[in-house]
Amino acid sequence: MSTFNGIIHEFPDIRIDFFRGFQSQPPLACFLSHIHSDHLAGLDRLRSPFVYCSAATREILLRLEKYPCRLNYAKGIFEDPRMQTYKHLAKVLKPIPLDTPTEVELEPGKSIQVTLLDANHCAGAVMFLIEGNGRAVLYTGDIRSEPWWVNSIARNPSIIEYSSGLKTLDRIYLDTSMLDDFPLQTKAEGLHELLEKIARYPKDTCFFMQAWTYGYEEVWVALSKALNSKIHVDKYKMGVYKSLATKPKDSRFAAQTHLIKEAPYLVGFTCGNNQREGCLTLYENVRIHSCEKGTSCAVGTKPIVWIKPIVAHLKDGRDMVEVGIGGGGDDLAQKPSLEAEDIVSLIDLIERNDQLLGELGTEVKRILQKARVTSRDIEIDMDVSEFTEKESITEIFKSVVKKVNAIHNPVKKLEKNNQSSTLSNRIIFPYARHSSLPELRHLVKTFKPKDIWPCTVDPADWIQKGITMRGLFGDLCTENIFEHDRMIDQIQELQREPQGEVEERESQPETQPAAALFSSSPIIPPAEVPQPREPTMGKAIQPSVSPPPHSKRDYDSFQNGQEPSIKSTSSSEGEFLSEDSQASALSDHAYDTRLRAFRAAQANMEGDGPWNTINLISTTDNHSTLDPEL
Known part of the structure; x- marks a missing residue:
């Protein structure tokens, strides 16, 4: 899981792959390398500035579905997941x-x-x-x-x-x-091993490729061509990949633009006056499936050979499997995730009950703290189709514990069927990303x-x-x-x-x-560290060159609601002035109003919630009613 916080030392005015914490140093431009979840932190709440990326990343992101879950601790249950997308970024994403x-x-x-x-x-x-x-x-x-x-x-x-x-x-x-x-098998070597294994099975065998994230497009192409079969996917996957082949709407004979090299084979292309179909299909009666669990696909009633990619075969005969939290592990599988406030609550639960997770409690807490500090979400290992309010908070811990065990034991002795006359119902092949x-x-x-x-x-x-x-x-x-x-x-x-x-x-x-x-x-x-910028224009506010004859109340005391100190200093004219900027003390009402306005403006700048209304009132409290909103 990426822990990069977006700052490029040589170019401090930009951010890459991390879109939180802008209140301390608002960037002038952002960049997104790809659409895996650990690189999208904070992007769902971003409104500006522009985010530059590849054209394929833009199209996928606008259709990407996110399933955060909310924990109802009063009842000790999950709330239903809320599907969120990044559609509001259509004018912000620039390919x-x-x-x-x-x-x-x-x-x-x-x-x-x-x-x-x-x-x-x-x-x-x-x-x-x-x-x-x-x-x-x-x-x-x-x-x-x-x-x-x-x-x-x-x-x-x-x-x-x-x-x-x-x-x-x-x-x-x-x-x-x-x-x-240690050396890794190349992707070509992994595909060679996969095709060699599937060639041993009867011609009517159905295969299920567990493509749970983006990055296995070439595997789809190789399987489809070798078995001469289309691949059944769910509507969500089909919609995402369809967006990677575009053409002008005003001409049926216009040439298509394919945003990734696999797009023509996956979703089709125009050849002459004919539209050729791709290998991905919504039709269920095919030999290869990569559909989402819970879509009621008919393949569930048939014998299936499961195809699962791993990281690598090691020299001692063991295999390294995919492990970790985040990293896009479930971007194509519709699974709920924990966000920052939920992670904090889980950490609090563990601290209040040391025996909750037994020996793994410390490790689970460390992983949760890492996700909190790096502002990354954590996917829960449960399908959205099975996600109901009846699920207990215990299920969250079970999911995290399972991932902890996988992290501790990434190298396993997996069953091999190379020398066996009996064909296994599971095929593994190395395909590290x-x-x-x-x-x-x-x-x-x-x-x-x-x-x-x-x-x-x-x-x-x-x-x-x-x-x-x-x-x-x-x-x-x-x-x-x-x-x-x-x-x-x-x-x-x-x-x-x-x-x-x-x-x-x-x-x-x-x-x-x-x-x-x-x-x-x-x-x-x-x-x-630059001075704060205006949210709309992005220009730096220059500090005063020379200080005023007397200073205002210091920033920390104002923010914390402390009373101003009345220490006296001598001015150049020999007069004694208060360190507060006003000759007389503020009324409680005026002071509270200014403090509320300051905190509302601060929250708006941080962008962590809805836009707060800021009302104006005279600093000397000459008015008894609020001025119109700006």
């Missing part, structure tokens, strides 16, 4: 074509150049090459850096300056979801950047295992920077400090590394 250096204006006189490059991860997934002001970074998002893919990226004319050594990347923001040091360390090192070696910044981090685990960027990629970087390692060292130093000093540091979250415990983004130095 950029791949392999095309594109200038993006952040504000008048300030631009960056952005190039989208295929990430070999899922439909529409891209990397971002960002250049400007003499700096250049590569943000990978999620990638599978197979050797053939790295070679194709290296020869791409949009980035060949950096792969050939003519220029050097300042930093690669790298997908570090899997840092295990992330890269292990050898493939990541190949990518880093190709570009030889100055520094590496990890996008998926578990500081406690890394400290325990001694994982560092210098240790993993130090021999491949052109400079000895490794800023992330220094941040981890600072976290360790903070943990060894007396409690009083730690609390004092934690009172400054924007500048202290302790705030980055689960964050995987560089901490911006205090000097680089």
Whole structure:
């Protein structure tokens, strides 16, 4: 699961793959690498600025369904899930074509150049090459850096300056979801194994491909062609993939535009005056199924061979299976998820009842805390079709415990049917969507950047295992920077400090590394933190050059509702003035009104809820009624 908090140190005016916490530093532009759930944090509540992405990502996102659940703790049950979509972002999402250096204006006189490059991860997934002001970074998002893919990226004319050594990347923001040091089977090797296994079954065998997320489109194509069969999917999947083949509505003979290379085979295309059908279908009487459970498909009454992808076959005969929380694990399966307030409540339940989960309580709490700190949702391992108010809160814990056990035991001895004369009802094949360390090192070696910044981090685990960027990629970087390692060292130093000093540091979250415990983004130095911007125009508000002759009440005391201090100071004219900006004290009514207006404006800026009405009243309380709303 990505822990990246969206901040690019070299370009602090933008955000990538994380859309929360804008109140401290509103960005001028946002970027989205792909549509997996751990990269969408906060996007459902975003209203501005523009979000740049690939055309395929835009079309999928506008149709993506989200099923958050609400916990009714008074009754101890679930509430029904509410389906949410991202349709309100239709005017905010701005597609950029791949392999095309594109200038993006952040504000008048300030631009960056952005190039989208295929990430070999899922439909529409891209990397971002960002250049400007003499700096250049590569943000990978999620990638599978197979050797053939790295070679194709290296020869791409949009980035060949950096792969050939003519220029050097300042930093690669790298997908570090899997840092295990073992080789992976390529996707081609995985497909070869799959097709070899299905060829042993009788011609009337029905197969069910468990494609629960985006990224298995090529598997569909290979299965359909090898078995000469269409693939039954539910209406939701069909609608999503249909959007990836578009054509003008004013001409039936117009050429179609396909937003991913698999789209023509999946959903059809125009050839001459004829419309050719794709391999995906709503018709149930076919040999291959990837439909959603609970759709009453007739295949449920027939013998089925289940096809399940895994990460890799290991040399000792064991297999690494897909594990983890988040990461797009259920983006195509309609499953409910826990959001921030629900996660906080679950943590509170565990703290109040230490015996609730037994030995796994500490680990479950740690995972919930990580999801809370990184502002990521957690999918519940229950289908929406089976999700009712009768489900107990206990079911949530069972789901999380199941995932914890899977994380602790990702390598398993799975049943093999290669040498057996009896055909199994389950087929596994390797098809990793992330890269292990050898493939990541190949990518880093190709570009030889100055520094590496990890996008998926578990500081406690890394400290325990001694994982560092210098240790993993130090021999491949052109400079000895490794800023992330220094941040981890600072976290360790903070943990060894007396409690009083730690609390004092934690009172400054924007500048202290302790705030980055689960964050995987560089901490911006205090000097680089801009002043708040106007929500509509995006222009910085310049602070006064010289201070006024006397100061207003300090910010913290006003926000906390404290009474103003009346310390006197001497002015240049020799007069004594109060530190409060008014000659006389505010009435309680005026003070309360100003405080409510301030907090309403603050909530509106943070964008965490509905827009609050702000009423005006004279600061000297000369009026007894509220002025009209702005």
